[in-house]
Amino acid sequence: MASSQGTIVLTGANGGLGSAIVTNLLKKPELAAYTGVYTVRKAATATALKRVLDAGPASHKHDIVDLDLSSLVSVRETAAEINRRVAAGDLPPIRALILNAAYQDHEELDLGTTMFLTSCFNIDDKRNTIGGEPYKGRTTLFPSVEELAKGTWSTPKDGDGWWTGFRRYGASKLCAVMLMHELANRIGTDPDLSNITVVGLDPGAMSSDLTRRGGSSMHFNIKVMLPIIAYLAVKFSPNGAMRPLWKSAGDVVRLCFDVDAPKGKLLYLNGTDEFETAKEARNAANRKSLWDYGVVAAGIKQGDTVLTNWQ
Structure with a gap:
């Protein structure tokens, strides 16, 4: 079973503002105690986000999830998977859903x-x-x-x-x-x-x-x-x-x-x-x-x- 204060879901987490939001979260111990689900277009190339996470507390639980926001299929599949994990107890209940992404x-x-x-x-x-x-x-x-x-x-x-x-x-x-x-x-x-x-x-x-x-x-x-x-x-x-x-x-x-x-x-x-x-x-x-x-x-x-x- 998952154990933390809750889950923070952040989209666009590898962008300029997205990675800055993660930096801010990890600077506060009470927020770093949350589980992070950080969506990016491609996890393999999410270098900015990974640098922030590597510099943060090792105790911070998080997942980097592929999500193509230009694809309705990708959005539906990702949302369904997050919902499934919360329902199964693999993720704590979602405390904040931060919908950040733009181009x-x-x-x-x-x-x-x-x-x-x-x-x-x-x-x-x-x-x-x-x-x-x-x-x-x-x-x-x-x-x-x-x-x-x-x-x-x-x-x-x-x-x-x-x-x-x-x-x-x-x-x-x-x-x-x-x-x-x-x-x-x-x-x-x-x-x-x-x-x-x-x-x-x-x-x-x-x-x-x-x-x-x-x-x-x-x-x-x-x-x-x-x-x-x-x-x-x-x-x-x-x-x-x-x-x-x-x-x-x-x-x-x-x-x-x-x-x-x-x-x-x-x-x-x-x-x-x-x-x-x-x-x-x-x-x-x-x-x-x-x-x-x-x-x-x-x-x-x-x-x-x-x-x-x-x-």
Whole structure:
């Protein structure tokens, strides 16, 4: 039988923020006592995560699990295996599920999955105009579920350079926030699951591999300039637009374990500050259309989930 305080499941654990979250967890003995299930695209090449684990306490129980977030088959198989292990007592009950993973492609159109550690992109947020005007002439990041799912909106063919990819990324983040709202509402009215809280976090702009296919100038700005700027900026504005990885990782862990989140309602933070999500994310009709489309696209059927109000 498994023995620890509980299990922490973290997706995208080999990325910049993911490995920083693991570093933060292992620095706290009370959290290192949890069992970690760290998902990565390929365990054999998860070098950043392995370096962090090797430097942490040897007593920390953990598994590195292959998970391709762009594949619904892989997501379903991995979730089913984790559920099976918890039910069998091989893993302690899940205490925190940290859905962290993202990818931003400015040059090509690749469809994938974005999880719940997300930025609050919206048309009216002035933070998105720091480097230009990506939404100029546009009034929405949610044209329709079909357009976003099929990749027919804001494509490289629009001739707007790398802003097309920025807008697609923003739309995916908006959808993630919409799903957070919808999930929080549905869990809150579920008689068996209402003790579960749903939280979201905007970690700010960080130096990671998020834009690794964005060109040499973008790589220089993200990997060289941003860490310097973020190091200075966070001293004056802890929850400003640019933040070091260690700051955002600490915010993630704090939100999971130190903040009393309301039940039945999404708590969304920008760093450590409570933040109102975008107007489009709060649109109940759009949220339901996105939820309904996701249920069909994922092939979810009766018996696949314990959530009562899943349809």
